[in-house]
Amino acid sequence: MQRKKECVAMLLAGGQGSRLYALTAKIAKPAVEFGAKYRIIDFPLSNCINSGIDTVGVMTQYEPLILNEYIGNGQPWDLDRVFGGVHILSPYQGKVKSSWFEGTANAIYQNMHFMKMYNPEYVLILGGDHIYKMDYAAMLKAHKDSKADCTIACMPVPIEEASRFGVLNTKEDGEIYEFEEKPKKPKSNLASMGIYIFTAEKLFKYLELDEQNPESSKDFGKDILPAMLNAGEKMMSYKFTGYWKDVGTVLSLWEANMDLLGDEPAFDVSDDSWKIHSRNPLAPPEYIGEKAKVSDSMIALGCEIQGKVEHSVLASNVVVEEGAYVKDAVIMAGTVVKSGARVEYSIVDEDVVIGENAVVGAPKDSGLGLDEKGCGIAVIGRNTVVEAGAKVQPGVIIDAMSNIK
Amino acid sequence: MTAVGVIFSSMNEENIPELSNNRTMASVPFGGRYRMIDFALSNMVNAGITTVGLMTKTNYQSLIDHVGSGKEWDLARKDGGMILLPPYVDQNETVVNTRLEALKGIIGFLQRRKEDNVVLCDCDGVARFDIQDILNFHEEKGADITMVTHNHSIVKTHYYITLKSDKEGRVNELRINPPAKGKADVYVNVMVINRNYLINLVSNAIACGYTSFGRDILAKNLDSMKVYNYKFTGYYGGIKSMATYFKHNMALLDKDVRSELFSARDIYTKVKDSAPSKYGDDAKVSNSLISDGCEIHGTVKNSILFRGVKVERGAVVENCILMQDNVIGENAKINCVITDKNVVIRDRRTLSGCEALPYFVQKGMML
Numbered sequence: 001m002q003r004k005k006e007c008v009a010m011l012l013a014g015g016q017g018s019r020l021y022a023l024t025a026k027i028a029k030p031a032v033e034f035g036a037k038y039r040i041i042d043f044p045l046s047n048c049i050n051s052g053i054d055t056v057g058v059m060t061q062y063e064p065l066i067l068n069e070y071i072g073n074g075q076p077w078d079l080d081r082v083f084g085g086v087h088i089l090s091p092y093q094g095k096v097k098s099s100w101f102e103g104t105a106n107a108i109y110q111n112m113h114f115m116k117m118y119n120p121e122y123v124l125i126l127g128g129d130h131i132y133k134m135d136y137a138a139m140l141k142a143h144k145d146s147k148a149d150c151t152i153a154c155m156p157v158p159i160e161e162a163s164r165f166g167v168l169n170t171k172e173d174g175e176i177y178e179f180e181e182k183p184k185k186p187k188s189n190l191a192s193m194g195i196y197i198f199t200a201e202k203l204f205k206y207l208e209l210d211e212q213n214p215e216s217s218k219d220f221g222k223d224i225l226p227a228m229l230n231a232g233e234k235m236m237s238y239k240f241t242g243y244w245k246d247v248g249t250v251l252s253l254w255e256a257n258m259d260l261l262g263d264e265p266a267f268d269v270s271d272d273s274w275k276i277h278s279r280n281p282l283a284p285p286e287y288i289g290e291k292a293k294v295s296d297s298m299i300a301l302g303c304e305i306q307g308k309v310e311h312s313v314l315a316s317n318v319v320v321e322e323g324a325y326v327k328d329a330v331i332m333a334g335t336v337v338k339s340g341a342r343v344e345y346s347i348v349d350e351d352v353v354i355g356e357n358a359v360v361g362a363p364k365d366s367g368l369g370l371d372e373k374g375c376g377i378a379v380i381g382r383n384t385v386v387e388a389g390a391k392v393q394p395g396v397i398i399d400a401m402s403n404i405k
Numbered sequence: 406m407t408a409v410g411v412i413f414s415s416m417n418e419e420n421i422p423e424l425s426n427n428r429t430m431a432s433v434p435f436g437g438r439y440r441m442i443d444f445a446l447s448n449m450v451n452a453g454i455t456t457v458g459l460m461t462k463t464n465y466q467s468l469i470d471h472v473g474s475g476k477e478w479d480l481a482r483k484d485g486g487m488i489l490l491p492p493y494v495d496q497n498e499t500v501v502n503t504r505l506e507a508l509k510g511i512i513g514f515l516q517r518r519k520e521d522n523v524v525l526c527d528c529d530g531v532a533r534f535d536i537q538d539i540l541n542f543h544e545e546k547g548a549d550i551t552m553v554t555h556n557h558s559i560v561k562t563h564y565y566i567t568l569k570s571d572k573e574g575r576v577n578e579l580r581i582n583p584p585a586k587g588k589a590d591v592y593v594n595v596m597v598i599n600r601n602y603l604i605n606l607v608s609n610a611i612a613c614g615y616t617s618f619g620r621d622i623l624a625k626n627l628d629s630m631k632v633y634n635y636k637f638t639g640y641y642g643g644i645k646s647m648a649t650y651f652k653h654n655m656a657l658l659d660k661d662v663r664s665e666l667f668s669a670r671d672i673y674t675k676v677k678d679s680a681p682s683k684y685g686d687d688a689k690v691s692n693s694l695i696s697d698g699c700e701i702h703g704t705v706k707n708s709i710l711f712r713g714v715k716v717e718r719g720a721v722v723e724n725c726i727l728m729q730d731n732v733i734g735e736n737a738k739i740n741c742v743i744t745d746k747n748v749v750i751r752d753r754r755t756l757s758g759c760e761a762l763p764y765f766v767q768k769g770m771m772l
Contacts, residue, residue: 036681037697075476076678263685270680270698280676284667285437285694285710287658295688300681301438301697302670317670 004119005055005084007140007197009048010111012104013041013128014061019249022381023349025400028060029248030128031067033332033350035260035269036300036315039070040247042278043133044126045077045086050274051136053124055084057114059107061091061100076279089114103218109207115200123203125196125220131256131267132193132244133274139238140197148236149202150228152176153195155240165191166221168237176235181221190237193244196220202233243267250397251375254347257313257330260298281316281333291322300333307337315350324354328364338388345394346378354380355388358404362394369395406544407520408536409485409600410449410457412442413507414468416594417529419563420645423765424745428467431459431528433644434728434746436657436666437696437709440471441528441644443674446478449524451671452536456485458514460507462492471675478673490514505618508607515604523603527594531642531653533666534595539635543597546574548633550623551597554590555641561585562645566592566619570634579624579632590634593641640665651743651763654709654726658692679712687718703733717752724760742766 017029024032030041041058048056056079060067067088074086089111091100101107108115108125115123122143124136134153143151154168162183168190169178180186206224210216216223229235243266247253259266269276283302288294293308302317307324314320315332321339329343334351337343341354346361354360361378362368369376378392381400386392390404398404414431424433431442442459449457457480461468472478475487493510508515515523522543524536534553543551554568561582567589569578583589598606606622615621623632640662642653656662666672679698684690689704698713703720710716711728719736726743733739734752741758745768750756754772758764766772 261683270683270700275678276680277678280678282670282673284657284663284672285696286682287663288690288693288695288705290692292691294684294690296686297684298681299684299695 002119003083004121006120007053007055007122007124007136008115008118008120008200009044009053009056009124009126009136010108010115011041011044011056011058011126011128012107013058013067014101014107015129016062017129017248020253021250021397022379022399023250023253023347024063025381026063027066027382028062028064028128031070032247032253033315034131034247034253035257036298036313037281038269038276038278040131041067041071041128042077042276043131044128045071045074045079046274046276046278047132047134047136048124048126049077049079049277051134051138051140053136054079054081055118055120056086057089057111058086058128059089059101059111061107064088064090070279072279077277084118087114103223104220105207105210105216105224106218108203108220109211109218112204112207115204120200123198123200125194125198127194129246129248130193130244131247132240133242133271133276134195134240134244136195136197139195142238143197143199143236146174146236147234149199149233150225151197151236151238152225153193153238153240154190155193155244156189157191159186159189162186162189162191166194166225168192170237174237174239176229176237179221179225179229179235181226190239192221193240194221196225197238202228249373249375250347250377250379251373254330254375254377258311258328260313261296261311283316289322292320307339329361332382341386345376346380346392348380349382349384349400351382352380352384352386354386355390357388358386358390358392360386360392366394369393371395406522406540408452408454408522408524408540408597409515409518409520410445410454410524410526411490411511411515412445412449412457412459413504413525413527413594414442414460414465415462416504416527417562417564417644420529421647421650423647423743423767424650427464427768429461429463429465429528430644432465432467432471433528433650434711435531435644435650436654437694437711439672439674441531442468442472443672444531444533445526445528446472446480447672448532448534448536449526450478450480450673452524452540454524454536455480455482456488456518456520458488458490458511460490460492460511462507465491473675477675488514503616503618505607505610505616505622508603508618509611512604512607515600518600520600523598523600525596525598529644530593530595531644531666532593532637532639533669533672534637534639539595539597542574542635543633546633547631548597549599549602549631551633551635552576553593553595553635553637555593555637555643556588556590557641557643558588559583559585559591560643560645560649564619566623568592568634574633574635576627576632576634579619579627581619581624590636591643593637593643597635647743647763647765648761651726651741651760655707655724657694657709658707677712685718703735711746720750726763745769748772 017024079086286303289306300316306322307320340357345364418425474481480487682699685702744766
């Protein structure tokens with residue numbers, strides 16, 4: 001008898017995340033740092049293990065080095081298993097053909113043999129660019145109880161924003177009768193979260209069919225889901241009401257970080273009943289100096305703070321020297337803010353040096369440097385050096401490994 | 406030269422009975438997120454040692470919980486790795502008491518290993534020993550035994566050894582519990598010894614009915630054995646009393662000490678996946694080390710906070726060491742206090758000790 005896993009998770013982590021610009025110049029979006037000590041992928045991986053799903057395929061394609069190294073053998077998430085565990089799935093060369101993953105459905109299709117190794121009854125499809133805590137086991141139970149062929153997690157969004165999502169039109173019992181991908185005039189406010197549970201044999205069937213269709217764009221939202229619906233398969237919605245944030249843009253990434261702050265944060269990562277696991281920095285406790293002033297902030301291990309930090313999120317081993325001022329900022333690991341420098345309303349990537357008296361960004365309420373979406377966040381890519389006294393204007397995006405004079 | 410590590414987890418517990426009452430010396434918390442054994446283990450691992458025998462005596466549940474399979478130190482290995490060596494007790498015997506008896510119990514382990522040398526290490530010191538350098542010294546001198554010392558004022562404890570050595574570093578005088586006057590090369594309970602030599606020493610000692618490694622073996626045989634003194638000159642935090650425990654924790658607030666111990670970021674410890682610490686609107690933190698999972702709304706000055714400590718609004722914490730999951734209530738004021746794990750200080754309480762005699766609050770107390 002073949003050993004089996006009831007449910008295998010497939011995590012789509014190959015996207016470039018182009019709307020994060022410099023922040024994903026050298027790393028895949030799921031590997032972008034979030035919340036002082038996490039990377040985005042910690043959330044779906046932790047959700048998996050906390051939901052009892054211990055077999056996860058992570059499909060990578062774009063700049064996979066840091067992501068692969070980060071996931072490693074999966075031990076930080078307890079996903080180093082004798083049978084199962086987390087596996088990195090890269091595009092590969094086959095005997096007949098070899099190709100990059102073309103679209104989300106094709107990425108899963110190309111890894112069909114991986115799923116079949118575990119002979120699963122169900123397959124959970126996940127994205128790697130959302131911040132949320134979700135019990136997939138409850139969703140799986142709903143899927144089984146309703147005897148659906150596919151269950152799509154969704155959440156109510158303001159109707160004016162619904163056109164950015166795949167929208168589910170459902171009957172009273174939650175059964176989906178129509179699926180519209182980014183409709184101009186949405187009929188409902190139920191947005192698909194890009195989280196699907198399929199009954200495995202149906203998934204395999206429709207992936208095969210889709211692969212044979214030369215017209216297909218090989219995308220779940222555009223091709224697989226409509227095809228199943230048209231064929232009369234039973235598709236259910238699964239309503240989720242917790243915190244869920246797409247961190248695909250500079251503004252939403254900043255907002256999601258800020259959502260961690262405050263006495264009653266919009267999103268709480270310190271909840272022991274649903275731990276977010278991550279690879280931990282090897283660092284001593286953070287040191288807050290004699291003259292430091294830290295308020296309304298989240299600070300990770302290994303930081304050395306001598307300056308003033310307000311309403312900010314600082315990842316491990318960040319140094320803020322005396323006289324420096326950091327406000328409304330997200331600063332990623334290993335960055336140094338030298339004395340007298342000011343960093344406001346900014347996202348500063350890993351291992352950046354901000355020189356003495358340099359100025360990055362402007363006060364959040366200054367209204368300077370706004371783009372068409374009203375975002376004036378200054379962004380500095382990894383390993384950049386902002387020289388002493390230099391200025392980075394609000395709303396400006398500095399590429400990784402730059403030198404700003 | 407290859408070496409296998411042996412760690413004595415329970416030696417010197419008498420120095421700090423308050424903290425070692427329910428745990429081994431090795432698992433005494435230190436420096437905000439460490440346990441004493443982390444320094445011994447990390448020093449060994451950083452010297453390329455891949456097999457470490459961990460000797461336990463009693464009360465070692467907290468130790469086992471901390472070290473687990475050894476994976477945090479890269480010691481979960483097929484070949485060697487971390488090997489727990491609980492006491493071997495016959496029906497008619499009592500649990501081992503002396504170092505020599507403990508070594509007797511692991512002769513089999515030592516015989517099975519293939520490394521040239523054994524690094525013996527206690528868990529009563531906080532330091533970044535370069536064990537590779539000590540091994541090189543040992544080899545250069547052609548020593549049978551190399552004892553690591555640190556020159557400092559003698560602090561009286563139940564058992565300590567001082568050495569004198571000639572220009573070459575060969576030990577010509579070894580004193581046990583000499584009068585505590587002035588500075589001396591004090592043995593820091595780290596020793597390198599040839600493995601086969603150690604096996605012979607211990608086997609002979611058993612045959613002769615000896616009980617003390619220091620008194621019966623080392624002190625009596627300085628002429629015939631080549632014992633060398635390796636003088637460690639870095640920062641050494643010997644935990645000899647609650648006052649020194651307090652002092653060496655607080656020393657981490659000094660940039661130079663912190664930098665010597667931690668700037669290489671190679672002191673490993675168990676991780677608990679706590680969230681990063683949060684500082685509230687009214688937080689006032691200065692000159693303090695704060696671990697992950699803390700939540701601070703009050704004032705914290707000159708203190709060390711372990712994981713998951715909560716300091717409520719209006720609370721004032723000064724010169725304190727607060728261990729895991731403490732809660733300091735609103736408007737409570739504490740000064741020179743060491744709290745063990747899971748202590749709750751209720752709202753508006755005031756507690757105060759002094760540096761020489763920090764006030765200690767036992768595990769799980771609610772005051």
